[in-house]
Amino acid sequence: MATSLTINGKTHQVDLPDDVPLLWVLRDEIGLTGTKFGCGVAACGACTVHIDGEAVRSCQVPLSDVWGEVTTIEGVGTPEAMSAVQQAWVDHQVAQCGYCQSGQIMQAAALLAANPAPTDTEIDEAMQGNLCRCGTYPRIRAAIHTASAKMKEA
Amino acid sequence: MASIGKILRRTFLIGSAAIVGGVAFGVYYVRRPAPNPLSPGEGEAALNPFVLIDRNGVTLFAPRAEMGQGVKTTWAALIAEELDVELDQVTVLHGPAAAAYYNSAMIGEGLPNKGYDVSNFQHNLGEALGVIGKVLSLQVTGGSTSMKDGFERMRHAGASARETLKQAAAGRLGVDRLQLTTEAGHVVAPDGTRIAYTELAEDAAKLEPIEADLRDPSEWRYLGKTQPRLDMVEKATGTAEFAIDVRLPGMKFASVRMNPKLGGGMNGYDDSAARSMPGVEKVVDLGNGVAVIASNTWLAMRAVEAIDVDWEDAPYPPETQAIFAKIAEAFDADPNSTMRDDGDVGVTPEGATEITAEYSVPYLAHATMEPMTATALYSDGRLEFWGGNQAPTFMQMKVADAAGLATEAVDVHTTYLGGGFGRRGEFDFGVLATKIALAMPGVPVQTTWSREEDMRHDFYRPGATARMRGAVKDGKAILIDGKVASQSCTHQAVERMTGMGGGGPDKVLVEGLFNQPYAVPNYRISGHIADLQIPVGFWRSVGNSHNGFFHETFMDEMAHAAGRDPLEFRLELMRDEHAPSAGCLEAVREMSGWTGKTPNGVGRGVAFTYSFGTPVAQVIEVVDENGVIRINKAWIACDMGLALDPENVKAQMFGGMMYGLSAACYGEITFAEGEVEQGNFPDYDALRMHTAPEVEVRVLETNRFMGGAGEPGTPPSMPALGNALFDLTGKRARTLPLNQNFNLLV
Structure with missing residues (x-):
């Protein structure tokens, strides 16, 4: 039986077994490859998306459990129209290999939506599930502070 | 053999001429131009293999893989500097696999000198030997060589393209080329007429490329200044294409399971359960492993796990302890090399204090964020092959072999690399993806490894043990006698790449130990090769990754035995030996406000490593927070001579440090029953947002020759942290990872 999903405001019908994780539905079925596979066990955060605005690890959400509207990195902004968080990432030249950054940005966006002016400790708490093997953490932190300031002005 | 002088002269002359033609340095039989790998279409002019101009615009080819080090941007800046195009006007692509893109700097690194002490003559010899890279098709991203390699060649490419376009414009306008100037992708005539390069491309294609002198650095607009990275917007919007993101019509998805007893074969398997699982299209027998092709990656991973396989044993001792016993045995045999043997280390001088210590570090996985992935059709x-790889020509060769095709029948498309760190210089994942795709002709198949498969089938940084003996007298080190034992990743890698057994003195085994710029009169370093069949390879900073820890922990121990401040102790030995190195230590002393004293609950450590032509000093501060130790702050100073993009160099420096600290704190690959015990990030963790230190980097530019950036940040991080923990706790870290002996924040 086909499952109906709303992703970035668009409805998709997906005909797959119930237990296929949302991550693979996004990547291999719908073709939204911005969300990355890193570990498959919710230990790295590369697959972070929003469900009804909440940051979740899409590798751990079976298709049948997707409880709300899904937003992926593609839904946050585009190269032509980046969100404030994405722009802050560019301003601080955060990415190195870049593979984890979709997940980092999704986690940061959810943090800023819930807490528009996070302290360093709050950033530590929110971001510690997102691994970056290139070690871009100092610039991620700076970018979150910048995005926070920009969003306050707006 | 011709005299060195003659080779150098010819290399220099031919070098610049050949570069203009789109090729490289040449000696004897390699003088002939390598075939231009870009076959220009109608209306395009391939001025040389690094620049392509057509009616639609200017495309620059960066023949090194972008794995996070910013090479795409800096290579483009090198070309643009001479070509006079704006960086945001051009498209930059990874070059295809081609001999013309050989890495000349990498072979120069192979010379048995210490690096910091090279004379101009040796430096030129290193450059000359770079031609060997071409013979071997060494199109490799590694050894922190990209900028050293591209610095001259890319600018020549840009300059030649510019002058040839000007000649084409001169012909059209009926004026002399020398009257013309260039700006922002246009040739400009004295009367102000502007002709776009894109308009001139066809005419330029009919001309012999023109050689031109390089501009003086004082005229540079891009180089030496920080540029916005060309891959940044893509990476912030999820639109950058990694190997795992390649999507083709009708594509299928596969996953593999190879023998976890590394190097062992397969006795047989039962795939009846897997065959009936949803989405499964095919089970592929890989000889020493199995793969499943399915309609999506997760279904393939699940099905491949459901295959019951009878594996053969591994060709090495099955337990970690026995493996390290084998490493220790290597000390009993003759050394493979003694790259430094100054003075006399046989006798400890009278009145001196002798210090001995044994250190040991574990095997390490690369753990790139993107697991091994490739697509083949x-x-x-x-x-057709798509993947992120550090060595496209090798990949092309190996993939062709696996498919039983000639290399010319294989097209390698290089995507962004979701982390390299040396892992993607191997080609095993490409060969497997090819074998799997062969099972489904006409269908593109993407093979993605699970994280567990990736971590358990790496080419590991070898475990290593060092035995150090030293002596101090009157507050100074007067003797260092060190031995290191480990597997040789160089010998193994050469064998994998060429099929011939590697041999001879392995400089990599002792790098970071024999070539440090300390004036110690009696100084001997030997390398012993352990005979083990565990797959080992190049891990960010390679031999320096363990030897930096050994050398700099021992320096700290000697400083304490001498009753000296560990920073001053080093500085004194370094000042006359290599001024840029001393400058780095002085810089971190100033940046950190180093006094040699720390308040209760705070510890500081210093370490220094000269590697890949770049001296790097680091100070690391740890704090005790109710019994839990947190890395609070780090200061880094490096001197790579010329920093083409300073902010990018800073990112590489602190990134390299974080990579080293991750390994120092948590990284360990162990074996039980012949299998790697760690499988995923919960048991092979890395620094995270809350455990990573604040960091400050200073980039100095006094070194005579350009050094690397991607790796030199890694080696000093581990000893600097260990030395900081000693300062905090009084307990000396002689083994890694540190979380086994210290209560680190997790």
Whole structure:
């Protein structure tokens, strides 16, 4: 039986077994490859998306459990129209290999939506599930502070 | 053999001429131009293999893989500097696999000198030997060589393209080329007429490329200044294409399971359960492993796990302890090399204090964020290959072999690399993806490894043990006698790449130990090769990754035995030996406000490593927070001579440090029953947002020759942290990872 999903405001019908994780539905079925596979066990955060605005690890959400509207990195902004968080990432030249950054940005966006002016400790708490093997953490932190300031002005 | 002088002269002359033609340095039989790998279409002019101009615009080819080090941007800046195009006007692509893109700097690194002490003559010899890279098709991203390699060649490419376009414009306007100037992708005539390069491309294609002198650095607009990275917007919007993101019509997805007893074969398997699982299209027998092709990656991973396989044993001792016993045995045999043997280390001088210590570090995985992934399409006797790889020509060769095709029948498309760190210089994942795709001709198949498969089938940083003996007298080190034992990743890698056994003195085994710029009169370093069959390879900073820890922990121990401040102790030995190195230590002393004293609950450590032509000093501060130790702050100073993009160099420096600290704190690959015990990030963790230190980097530019950036940040991080923990706790870290002996924040 086909499952109906709303992703970035668009409805998709997906005909797959119930237990296929949302991550693979996004990547291999719908073709939204911005969300990355890193570990498959919710230990790295590369697959972070929003469900009804909440940051979740899409590798751990079976298709049948997707409880709300899904937003992926593609839904946050585009190269032509980046969100404030994405722009802050560019301003601080955060990415190195870049593979984890979709997940980092999704986690940061959810943090800023819930807490528009996070302290360093709050950033530590929110971001510690997102691994970056290139070690871009100092610039991620700076970018979150910048995005926070920009969003306050707006 | 011709005299060195003659080779150097010819290399220099031919070098610049050949570069203009789109090729490289040449000696004897390699003088002939390598075939231009870009076959220009109608209306395009391939001025040389690094620049392509057509009616639609200017495309620059960066023949090194972008794995996070910013090479795409800096290579483009090198070309643009001479070509006079704006960086945001051009498209930059990874070059295809081609001999013309050989890495000349990498072979120069192979010379048995210490690096910091090279004379101009040796430096030129290193450059001359770079031609060997071409013979071996060494199109490799590694050894922190990209900028050293591209610095001259890319600018020549840009300059030649510019002058040839000007000649084409001169012909059209009926004026002399020398009257013309260039700006922002246009040739400008004295009367202000502007002709776009894109308009001139066809005419320029009919001309012999023109050689031109390089501009003086004082005229540079891009180089030496920080540029916005060309891959940044893509990476912030999820639109950058990694190997795992390649999507082709009708594509299928596969996953593999190879023998976890590394190097062992397969006795047989039962795939009946897997065959009936949803989405499964095919089970592929890989000889020493199995793969499943399915309609999506997760279904393939699940099905491949459901295959019951009878594995053969591994060709090495099955337990970690026995493996390290084998490493220790290597000390009993003659050394493979003694790259430094100054003075006399046989006798400890009278009145001196002798210090001995044994250190040991574990095997390490690369753990790139993107697990090994590649896509292949086999049809009509040709193979298309997509993947992130550090060595496209090798990949092309190996993939062709696996498919039983000639190399010319294989096209390698290089995507962004979701982390390299040395892992993607191997080609095992490409060969497997090819074999799997061969099972489904006409269908593109993407093979993605699970994280567990990736971590358990790496080419590991070898475990290593060092035995150090030293002596101090009157507050100074007067003797260092060190031995290191480990597997040789160089010998193994050469064998994998060429099929011939590697041999001879392995400089990599002792790098970071024999070539440090300390004036110690009696100084001997030997390397012993352990005979083990565990797959080992190049891990960010390679031999320096363990030897930096050994050397700099021992320096700290000697400083304490001498009753000296560890920073001053080093500085004194370094000042006359290599001024840029001393400058780095002085810089971190100033940046950190180093006094040699720390308040209760705070510890500081210093370490220094000269590697890949770049001296790097680091100070690391740890704090005790109710019994839990947190890395609070780090200061880094490096001197790579010329920093083409300073902010990018800073990112590489602190990134390299974080990579080293991750390993120092948590990284360990162990074996039980012949299998790697760690499988995923919960048991092979890395620094995270809350455990990573604040960091400050200073980039100095006094070194005579350009050094690397991607790796030199890694080696000093581990000893600097260990030395900081000693300062905090009084307990000396002689083994890694540190979380086994210290209560680190997790």
